[in-house]
Amino acid sequence: MKIGYFADGPWSHRALQRIFADPSIVVAFICARSDTPDPLLREQAQLHGIDFLVHPNINSDEFVERVAKYECELFVSMSFNQIFKSRVMRLPRLATINCHAGKLPFYRGRNILNWALINDEREFGITVHFVDEGIDTGDIIAQRTFPITDADDYASLLQVAYGGCADLLYEAIKDLQLDRSRRKSQSEVHPLGFYCVARRPGDERLDWNQTSREVFNFVRALARPGPQARTLLGDAEISINRAAWLRDAPVFRGIAGSVVGVQADGFMVKTADSFVKVLEWSGASRVRIGDRFR
Numbered sequence: 001m002k003i004g005y006f007a008d009g010p011w012s013h014r015a016l017q018r019i020f021a022d023p024s025i026v027v028a029f030i031c032a033r034s035d036t037p038d039p040l041l042r043e044q045a046q047l048h049g050i051d052f053l054v055h056p057n058i059n060s061d062e063f064v065e066r067v068a069k070y071e072c073e074l075f076v077s078m079s080f081n082q083i084f085k086s087r088v089m090r091l092p093r094l095a096t097i098n099c100h101a102g103k104l105p106f107y108r109g110r111n112i113l114n115w116a117l118i119n120d121e122r123e124f125g126i127t128v129h130f131v132d133e134g135i136d137t138g139d140i141i142a143q144r145t146f147p148i149t150d151a152d153d154y155a156s157l158l159q160v161a162y163g164g165c166a167d168l169l170y171e172a173i174k175d176l177q178l179d180r181s182r183r184k185s186q187s188e189v190h191p192l193g194f195y196c197v198a199r200r201p202g203d204e205r206l207d208w209n210q211t212s213r214e215v216f217n218f219v220r221a222l223a224r225p226g227p228q229a230r231t232l233l234g235d236a237e238i239s240i241n242r243a244a245w246l247r248d249a250p251v252f253r254g255i256a257g258s259v260v261g262v263q264a265d266g267f268m269v270k271t272a273d274s275f276v277k278v279l280e281w282s283g284a285s286r287v288r289i290g291d292r293f294r
Helices: 010-022 039-048 061-068 113-118 154-177 212-221
Strands: 002-007 026-032 053-056 074-077 095-101 123-128 140-147 229-233 235-247 259-263 266-271 275-282
Touching: 002 010, 010 026, 010 074, 010 154, 026 039, 039 053, 061 275, 074 154, 095 154, 113 123, 113 212, 123 154, 123 275, 140 154, 212 235, 212 275, 259 275
Parallel strands: 002 026, 002 074, 026 053, 074 095
Antiparallel strands: 095 123, 123 140, 229 235, 235 275, 259 266, 266 275
16 A cells, blocks of 8 residues: 655654554655654655655645655645645545544644643544545544543643554554445534634633633643743743642632742642642742732
């Protein structure tokens, strides 16, 4: 089976190793993001004698004519950042598939792991689906879910997703190769689903007028290697990487954002209902009771 691999970043590295380990699958080319070509993918292409492609418009006549010559049976997308239009997605006999770290038809779009934590989900999904004219709307080939606990944050979900994407994508490729795959329309799962927009600079601003649970979820959703939740103490910007949700914290009225307790390992900040304990932060060497974040 001959495939073309459109890819970027750690999401794609493990999957590529699974594919390389299978002698029945031939990678005809690797196409990287044009704005930030992945150096590891370039290195792997050179190591395996594979063409390494970079193009700002994969839907252009020039690119379509070039990749048509490889006569691939399948195009595979893993963290690629260009939209496939009909002409290029339908070049291979088996069309084009994409691996998405979201439980489609829910969590289409961008920054899915962050949004899943912000929404206090108890699981996140990984889906391999056919690419169609929409964004993450094509028929589902394979899907798997993974639990989220209160001990998880963005970093821990990333590690699970890197391995989960590699496994599920490889399994989906094999099912297509051996003609044993089944496809399910996303409308069979839910008639609408939903789409998550990309998070931008400024979206990391923490709103203390949320419940303690919501503040806890927001902080862990943006934890390193994310941008971290940000708040202001006077004119100083404070980055918060870890906070604790205190299940038994009393509910009371007060000024959200106020420091209501200081301990050796952190400090408590009033929220809309109770308070959270901030455990890892930077930008302030000393925090005192009565200080107010905004």
